[in-house]
Amino acid sequence: MRGIVKRFPGVVANDGATLEVAQGEIHALLGENGAGKSTLMQILYGMQKADAGKVELDGRLLQLHSPADAMANGIGMVHQEFMLVAPMTVTENVALTQPPGTPWSLAQTRAHLAATAERYGLAVDPDAKIEHLPIGVQQRVEILKLLCRDARLLILDEPTAVLTPGEKDSLFAVLRSLAKQGRSIIIVKHKLHEIMEIASRVTVMRAGRTVECFPTKDTSPQELARCMVGRDVVLDARHTPGSPGQAVLAVRALHAASDSGTNAVRGACLEVRAGEVLGIAGVDGNGQSELAEAIMGLRPSHEGAVEVDGVSLESLTVAQRRRAGLAYVPADRRHVGSVPELSVGENALLGMQRRLCRLGGWWRDEDQIRAHAQTLVDRFGVRAASIDVAAGSLSGGNLQKVILGRELLLNPKVLLVEQPTRGLDVGAIESVWHEMRSARDNGSAILLISAELEELFALSDRIAVMYEGRIVQVLANDASAGLRERIGLLMAGGDLAEAEAAHALGH
């Protein structure tokens, strides 16, 4: 890709970007939130049309008007949010991606799929329904969809964000085997140590430009961070103990169902004190999101209690719970945390409407509202052309900053936060961690749900492990020997009998 330019109203998303990928190479694309990585990849996959520049494959100039054009040229993409039809089988999903006019029957597709899976070592049951497959296997199906169409260049956008460490290792093994067989892979990633582990070269983007391309063997995470952000980034992973006060949030034997009606939260108990971060460790899908939603009142709880300062929240609406001091940063920033059609400024006010009304007309004061939004944008480093652009047009990381900033500016009594730094660049992680630490030190009780153990160790005062809907154990984050292993074991459901005995004793 040479000299790629792409403008959106008020933003130059790509400003002469250049990217070269060799055959059989795993190439990482790195850059701050909003640097223009997704835009560049969308141009390569025919989803966006560049205003200038050219795309060549094997020296041939390509005209890409749609993803169908890209696929016809052997370029495929696995999106961060999978594009699978959940009630259908793996084979049916693969059949759906075949070009119109493909004469294959389902049986032939199944055979082709099985042979392709075998060839690349991607174990998957062709007859399983997608909705019954773990995320890591669903991702394999996405990759198989591309391989069944003989894609030679695969683009993977943040492929490890939703995977467990074990799933990540098997994905990396698959990628290495694909590269060995001559396929090229572009991987858009924020985690520097994973880039060092999997890529042979890395291109760094800044403000729409590709500023540098390094062989990974000649660089370091520190150099990459500096190149990307333009300054040294010190991600301080050391936890400093706080001075917790009284218990503010109490969850007592809470039960809640999942969307499909199964028991997602099964008698969860926990307490979070003022000035304390309680981290929740657990493999995604063990009831963490349902727990947060039940606490917020977004999901009914059919048994148990949630209390703030000793007062039950039962029968309170979500708005009333917010007024009681709860704030919430959900994992799904586009569908739950924001209204993408509204402007950044309007999103900054969501959830405050009633409070603003009570403050005697402040809400009608356009200048005040704009000033509030601008404070949020400045303090949290949101990269947006202005506070008037639609929130949905922000890059994923920048939208996350808007939501987190909006909730933190409320100075909440209790902050529920899920995956606060998923998809964020290291500079942004540094500032989010800083803000969360300050909120704790200012007395907020924070319930932090994160799939990143590093994040839990860096921020939590205590770490609770959630497994199959229960809090199986709560441990002090005291850097004691074997703590990480113990948490890993509990996350995998090990040691449950002992954990349950401890739980029964009230530890």
Ligand SMILES: Nc1ncnc2c1ncn2[C@@H]1O[C@H](COP(=O)(O)OP(=O)(O)OP(=O)(O)O)[C@@H](O)[C@H]1O
């Ligand atoms: N469809 C669109 N309409 C308007 N602006 C857009 C659109 N898509 C992207 N942008 C803007 O272009 C810039 C680059 O965004 P892009 O999503 O490419 O960044 P990114 O590097 O992928 O970020 P992240 O790491 O947060 O995903 C951002 O300022 C973004 O707001």
